[in-house]
Amino acid sequence: QKEVEQDPGPLSVPEGAIVSLNCTYSNSAFQYFMWYRQYSRKGPELLMYTYSSGNKEDGRFTAQVDKSSKYISLFIRDSQPSDSATYLCAMGTGFQKLVFGTGTRLLVSP
Amino acid sequence: SAVISQKPSRDICQRGTSLTIQCQVDSQVTMMFWYRQQPGQSLTLIATANQGSEATYESGFVIDKFPISRPNLTFSTLTVSNMSPEDSSIYLCSVTGEGYEQYFGPGTRLTVT
Numbered sequence: 001q002k003e004v005e006q007d008p009g010p011l012s013v014p015e016g017a018i019v020s021l022n023c024t025y026s027n028s029a030f031q032y033f034m035w036y037r038q039y040s041r042k043g044p045e046l047l048m049y050t051y052s053s054g055n056k057e058d059g060r061f062t063a064q065v066d067k068s069s070k071y072i073s074l075f076i077r078d079s080q081p082s083d084s085a086t087y088l089c090a091m092g093t094g095f096q097k098l099v100f101g102t103g104t105r106l107l108v109s110p
Numbered sequence: 111s112a113v114i115s116q117k118p119s120r121d122i123c124q125r126g127t128s129l130t131i132q133c134q135v136d137s138q139v140t141m142m143f144w145y146r147q148q149p150g151q152s153l154t155l156i157a158t159a160n161q162g163s164e165a166t167y168e169s170g171f172v173i174d175k176f177p178i179s180r181p182n183l184t185f186s187t188l189t190v191s192n193m194s195p196e197d198s199s200i201y202l203c204s205v206t207g208e209g210y211e212q213y214f215g216p217g218t219r220l221t222v223t
Contacts, residue, residue: 032210043202043214046111051209088152092210096141097168100152106198 003027005090006101015110023089023101030099033065033091035074038086038103047087048074066098079108080097112137112205114215122221130189131218133203138183143212144176147200156201159186187199193222 006023021035032051036044048063050056056063062075067072072091076083089101113136123129133142157165157178165178166214179187190197198221204212 034211036214041219043216045212046213049209049211094210096206096210097155098156098212104151
């Protein structure tokens with residue numbers, strides 16, 4: 001079993017839809033959680049960074065962490081074609097080594 | 111967040127040769143990380159590079175194959191030695207922010223023929 005599981009997609013949605021991206025994990029020691037967006041042929045771009053359980057909102061993006069269920073989510077409201085990219089979840093224990101999911105490819109059609 | 115650049119952005123190399131990838135940061139950072147992203151795969155940590163000490167390698171990665179230098183707080187290099195087609199990948203460096211989050215460079219796309 002992988003430490004971090006993420007559906008590879010692709011996930012196809014129409015413009016304006018609410019997108020839900022998810023990761024599950026097995027290591028209960030993970031304390032901090034990140035979401036990255038990666039466009040083709042580019043490096044990962046940090047979108048959201050959360051510590052422990054709870055919600056965090058930044059513009060159209062909301063990150064949720066449920067440590068009891070070992071489940072994290074990223075919601076994108078009013079999705080745009082420019083949101084089409086691969087979204088990677090990542091998490092760590094505090095020793096600065098990150099474990100990444102395999103990424104979910106998102107396609108937002110106009 | 112730090113601004114990170116990498117050189118080269120891409121290269122095509124022959125089997126058996128070596129390539130050195132450079133990572134430059136616009137501010138001083140204690141820890142730098144090197145990752146590999148193989149086609150269709152996620153990111154895998156190769157090693158952690160601290161200035162003034164030997165790099166720490168993850169399981170499956172060895173210094174002879176991936177020697178790393180960290181001469182100062184803004185610069186690091188990763189060498190991919192004696193390359194084979196299996197080394198074809200994107201190589202990324204990253205640095206930590208104010209917390210445990212990491213910021214990545216644009217990557218070096220390596221193709222080995």
